[in-house]
Amino acid sequence: MKLNLLVRFMIGFFLLQSVLSSAEEARPLQADVVVEAQVQRLSEELRCLVCQNQTIADSHAELAQDLKQEIREMAAKGMSDQAIIDYLVARYGDFVRYRPPLKASTLLLWLGPFALMLAGAIGLVVMLRRREKMLADKPLTAVEARKVRELLDKDS
């Protein structure tokens, strides 16, 4: 009976704690919701230059935090996505974008995989054709025919 009371007390305690801790989170204001959505959208498109393989949204590097703050301020001023991305590209180059633009210098990056796939497909077709030719029925030569007969006769 005593244990039961203790369990109940503990459950109550944890429930209370979860209520209290969720109450601590600040609710964003209505105007901020649009800005925050834009910040989130943009920071998923932008590379953290310190960690390189993370987006700004994922990174906890100090520069990523600073850039997020910078984006937030620009977004609050009402700048468009494109204007903000242009601002950062002017400073950090195309590398800051997670999706690089299609340009002469990035052509290999964009088309390379397709070119490799095409080369693989052509190679496969050539190989299959060659194998088909090898497997095609060819009449046996006289020597081969005799050998076959000898082998078959031996068995029986």
Place this chain on the structure above:
Amino acid sequence: MKRFLLPLIIFLVMVGFLAVGLHLDPREVPSPLVGKPAPAFDLPLLDQPEKTFSPKQMLGQVWLLNVWASWCVACREEHPLLVALSKAKLVPIYGMDYKDTRAEAQQWLNEGGNPYAANAMDIDGRVGIDYGVYGVPETYVIDKSGVIVYKQIGPITEQVLSNKIMPLVERLQAQ
């Protein structure tokens, strides 16, 4: 023999690519700022907070802008080189103290020597963003008309200094 030729060629091509890849530094991102005017700023000086430094003041001179911080480990590597360069009085070096505190920066310069003609304090890192700073130390070579001609990402080495920066500075100074 012929059936081994193709795999061998593919292997050698791959080795070639990997060998080149080994010598590339992925941290070196080409800066779009090279060839463009150095972004303007007006920041308080480290030792005289009431005065400010602005790249405009340097028009007509070739100069180096070195971004550093007292918390930056790699800055310690290049610091003796900067001190030696400043003693040779070949080119003025201006510092931008990036996301640092005055007290720590002062202490750092007292310990390692001060190669800088002046230091601008970029405490919140705003100007650093304008310069595309992402890994301290970074050094910019700026010409007489205020255009960035070269950007060194990471510490300056003796090799970089004698092979790249100094020949460039001499050429720009002669212009």
